[in-house]
Amino acid sequence: MHRLVLALILVVLGSATVFAKEAPPASSNPRLEKRVMALASQLRCLVCQNETLADSPASLAADLRAEIRQKMEQGESDKQIVDYLVARYGDFVLYRPPLMPTTVLLWFGPLLLAIAGLAWLLYRLMRRHAPDSVPLSDAEHKQAAALLAEQEGGTQ
Amino acid sequence: MQNTTMNENLGAPARGRTWLRVAVPLGLFLGLVILLGVGLTLDPHRVPSPLINKPAPDFQLPQLHDPAKTFSPKELLGKVWMLNVWASWCVSCRDEHVVLLQLAKTGVLPIYGLDYKDKRSEGIAWLQEFGNPFKAVAFDADGRVAINYGVYGVPESYIIDKRGVIRYKFIGPITPRDLRDKILPLVKELNGNA
Numbered sequence: 001m002h003r004l005v006l007a008l009i010l011v012v013l014g015s016a017t018v019f020a021k022e023a024p025p026a027s028s029n030p031r032l033e034k035r036v037m038a039l040a041s042q043l044r045c046l047v048c049q050n051e052t053l054a055d056s057p058a059s060l061a062a063d064l065r066a067e068i069r070q071k072m073e074q075g076e077s078d079k080q081i082v083d084y085l086v087a088r089y090g091d092f093v094l095y096r097p098p099l100m101p102t103t104v105l106l107w108f109g110p111l112l113l114a115i116a117g118l119a120w121l122l123y124r125l126m127r128r129h130a131p132d133s134v135p136l137s138d139a140e141h142k143q144a145a146a147l148l149a150e151q152e153g154g155t156q
Numbered sequence: 157m158q159n160t161t162m163n164e165n166l167g168a169p170a171r172g173r174t175w176l177r178v179a180v181p182l183g184l185f186l187g188l189v190i191l192l193g194v195g196l197t198l199d200p201h202r203v204p205s206p207l208i209n210k211p212a213p214d215f216q217l218p219q220l221h222d223p224a225k226t227f228s229p230k231e232l233l234g235k236v237w238m239l240n241v242w243a244s245w246c247v248s249c250r251d252e253h254v255v256l257l258q259l260a261k262t263g264v265l266p267i268y269g270l271d272y273k274d275k276r277s278e279g280i281a282w283l284q285e286f287g288n289p290f291k292a293v294a295f296d297a298d299g300r301v302a303i304n305y306g307v308y309g310v311p312e313s314y315i316i317d318k319r320g321v322i323r324y325k326f327i328g329p330i331t332p333r334d335l336r337d338k339i340l341p342l343v344k345e346l347n348g349n350a
Contacts, residue, residue, distance in 0.1 A: 046203055046308035046309075049200055049201070059273075060308055060309075063298075063299055063300075063303065064303070067303060087206060087207075088206065088207065088303065088304065088305070088306035089203065089306050089308065090203060090204060090205065090206045090306075092203050
């Protein structure tokens with residue numbers, strides 16, 4: 001019985017390879033391909049929104065990579081291609097949000113919060129030392145000395 | 157033992173500041189809750205289009221039903237119309253199709269289709285089965301015209317005014333509420349002005 005189950009599992013797993021397709025041929029120019037992927041990794045896939053155009057398996061991502069490749073072959077610069085995509089899809093297509101008045105809080109917020117937190121922590125630590133620095137009066141010094149002498153006398 | 161002095165020093169600051177100690181963190185927490193609550197209502201998949209109030213990109217594509225004929229948005233200057241991007245493989249397009257058929261019946265807004273990355277035969281069959289609200293359908297086999305329009309999913313629809321400027325973009329299927337609250341009023345407004 002166990003052997004049968006194992007055999008079935010192996011057959012099912014083995015058949016998965018039938019569905020694996022050959023990767024589509026990259027352009028014959030590996031340098032161009034590198035440039036395409038470098039730019040694609042700075043752009044966002046709008047379908048799988050937390051992935052870059054380079055990583056996303058969505059068909060739109062493949063189409064946009066092809067678009068990028070074709071434009072690069074036609075001699076367009078990275079900036080021209082990015083401008084082309086932003087004009088059609090908006091700033092969201094950039095993987096890193098551009099630094100604008102509306103995104104300043106997004107970029108610097110965590111840093112500001114960390115600094116504020118640290119500052120508050122330091123302030124609290126400073127205050128804790130304050131009571132210790134209350135100076136003892138002369139009478140209290142004598143009292144402390146007397147108590148200490150008593151202690152030492154007692155333990156011997 | 158004379159230790160009351162030290163205790164008094166430690167006890168004094170707490171009194172007046174208790175309220176502040178409660179109010180400040182609570183205030184920050186409530187602020188955060190409101191911010192995140194609003195965020196939950198936003199849908200990141202509705203990417204706003206930068207093409208609003210810009211001229212609709214021109215194209216010339218073969219028609220779905222008759223490849224010998226072409227379709228171009230230039231033909232529709234002077235009219236308010238809708239460009240609906242759909243595909244036979246798109247499931248949610250079927251939901252909105254009923255609404256489009258209703259809209260086409262009213263005759264208020266001509267609808268033109270853009271068949272996105274589809275097989276010609278399947279596109280034709282789909283319209284035959286579910287009804288055809290389109291005055292004409294442009295066949296965008298490789299989806300490059302759609303990219304020019306900033307399409308990133310189907311269905312998407314654009315309302316274009318008499319001067320050929322995109323005035324509104326719908327992302328996702330159009331609901332009867334969209335029809336009633338957004339489309340019909342907008343079309344009335346666009347038809348009223350030149």
